[in-house]
Amino acid sequence: MSDDFIRRLPKPELHVHLDGSLRPETLLELAREVGLRIPARDPEAVADFMRADESRDLEDYLRRFEVTLAVLQSEPALERAAYELVLDAAAENTRYLEIRYSPVLNTRDGLTLDEVLDASLRGMVRGMAETGVRGGIVVCALRSLSPEVSTALAELAVSYRGRGVVGFDLAGGEAGHPAREHAEAFTVAARGGVPRTVHAGEAWGPESIREALVEGRAQRIGHGTRLQEDPLLEEIIRDQQIPVEVCLTSNLQTRVTASYAEHPLRRYYDLGIPVTICTDNRLVSGTTLVREYEAARDHLGFSGPELALLAWNGFKGAFLDWPARSTLLSAVAVEMEELGVPLP
Ligand SMILES: [Zn+2]
Numbered sequence: 001m002s003d004d005f006i007r008r009l010p011k012p013e014l015h016v017h018l019d020g021s022l023r024p025e026t027l028l029e030l031a032r033e034v035g036l037r038i039p040a041r042d043p044e045a046v047a048d049f050m051r052a053d054e055s056r057d058l059e060d061y062l063r064r065f066e067v068t069l070a071v072l073q074s075e076p077a078l079e080r081a082a083y084e085l086v087l088d089a090a091a092e093n094t095r096y097l098e099i100r101y102s103p104v105l106n107t108r109d110g111l112t113l114d115e116v117l118d119a120s121l122r123g124m125v126r127g128m129a130e131t132g133v134r135g136g137i138v139v140c141a142l143r144s145l146s147p148e149v150s151t152a153l154a155e156l157a158v159s160y161r162g163r164g165v166v167g168f169d170l171a172g173g174e175a176g177h178p179a180r181e182h183a184e185a186f187t188v189a190a191r192g193g194v195p196r197t198v199h200a201g202e203a204w205g206p207e208s209i210r211e212a213l214v215e216g217r218a219q220r221i222g223h224g225t226r227l228q229e230d231p232l233l234e235e236i237i238r239d240q241q242i243p244v245e246v247c248l249t250s251n252l253q254t255r256v257t258a259s260y261a262e263h264p265l266r267r268y269y270d271l272g273i274p275v276t277i278c279t280d281n282r283l284v285s286g287t288t289l290v291r292e293y294e295a296a297r298d299h300l301g302f303s304g305p306e307l308a309l310l311a312w313n314g315f316k317g318a319f320l321d322w323p324a325r326s327t328l329l330s331a332v333a334v335e336m337e338e339l340g341v342p343l344p
Contacts, residue, residue: 005304006293008339010095010332012314013278013289014197015222015245017140017171018078018101018120019068020281021085024050027283030071030080038067051286058203058254059173064284065105073109078116079123086127086135088282092289096318096328099124100138100169103156104149113156121164134320134328136166138197141185143170143177150185158192167195167319170216174203180215190217195319197222197245202256206230213242220245220317225256227273228264238273243317247280248295249287260299269306276314308341 022030024043027050031038040046050068055061072078082099089097103116111119120137128135139157141150150170157168168189170182179186179198189196198212202223209227212218213236221227224244227234237244246265248257257263268275277292279285296302296310315332318325333343 003290003294005339006290006297006307007093009293009308009311009341010093010335011289011293011311012096012276012318013089013094014098014220014243014276014314014317015247015278015280016085016089016097016099017281018081018085018099019065019072019105020284021088021279022068022071022081022283023084023088024283026080026084027068027071030077031067034071034073036067036070047283047286050283052253052284053286055253056255058175058256061250061254061284062173068283069105069108072106073111075111075115075119078106078119079126082120082123083127084123085282086124086131086133089289090127090131090133094289095133095332096315096320097133097135098138098166098319099135100140100167100171102140102142102153102171104142104145104153113152117156117160117165124164134324136164136319138167138169138319139165140169140171141182142172143174143179143182144172147182147184150182151188154185154188154192154194157189157194161192161194165194167197169197169199169222170212171199171222174199174208178215179208179211183215186216195219197319199223201226202251202254206233209233209237218242220319223247223251223256224268225251225264228267234268234271234273238271241274243274243276243313244268245278246275247278247285248292250280250285253285260295263300265296266300266302269302269310274313274317275310276317277310278314305341308336308339308343312336312343
């Protein structure tokens with residue numbers, strides 16, 4: 001099926017990091033403003049410099065964020081980044097967008113957590129008002145930081161529930177930092193009615209996914225690439241219909257998979273696991289949502305109706321309140337029918 005079909009397909013984006021998705025030209029401008037030297041003079045060179053094609057592993061990939069975080073320490077920068085991300089998503093016909101980041105990393109120059117979150121929310125709301133995209137913010141805790149910080153971030157997410165924050169996540173270097181250390185934070189989020197997703201099965205195996213489900217009370221799994229190593233766990237994820245946020249290009253760059261063709265996305269789909277496609281980081285992975293759908297088509301043989309089902313899985317897994325989610329699902333179903341891909 002054509003590139004045009006993928007572009008027109010209404011798409012959800014459940015897994016994209018604000019600090020990994022700046023426009024190259026914006027990063028260049030903000031770097032000049034704060035006096036940060038980047039060894040690149042134009043947006044194209046910035047995009048090349050930031051793209052993590054040569055990374056050795058997840059930790060190496062994450063080092064790129066030191067550059068973007070250096071420029072995301074002011075309210076105008078955070079507002080602009082969120083606003084532009086919504087616009088870029090809308091331009092690809094993304095209808096539902098969850099923007100995630102860890103506000104604790106944006107307080108180095110004195111902003112409070114509330115100021116950080118409010119700034120990104122202003123940008124997001126403005127972008128959504130202009131484009132009609134729906135969505136919200138997912139607050140990330142980080143595995144490498146102390147459990148107390150995670151709990152404070154979960155409390156922050158709870159206090160913004162219904163005011164733009166739709167979920168809570170645990171991100172960062174997975175190996176050596178088990179989710180169980182952050183169990184208290186997940187309890188706080190669960191008690192406060194904030195849905196949970198966890199980065200798991202990316203840099204660590206199935207045991208990490210099990211911890212995400214049990215200790216993290218995860219309702220969705222970020223990546224889940226190594227889920228395929230444990231058939232029983234695959235059955236659990238399938239039977240409980242836990243959505244898996246798949247990021248193909250990112251997994252290639254962090255060397256969790258050797259090639260697009262060897263990625264387990266196709267396997268999970270065929271097993272009946274509700275997989276959906278996400279970018280992870282538009283700048284650091286040098287990708288777009290359309291390109292990720294094209295990769296699934298070109299390397300894993302996904303047909304038009306199958307790509308539509310991948311999108312549908314994401315809409316169904318949205319951390320949106322139920323009235324808004326059911327309205328969104330109805331609208332998307334009508335549109336997919338018009339595109340000639342009626343849902344099963
Ligand atoms: Zn991620």
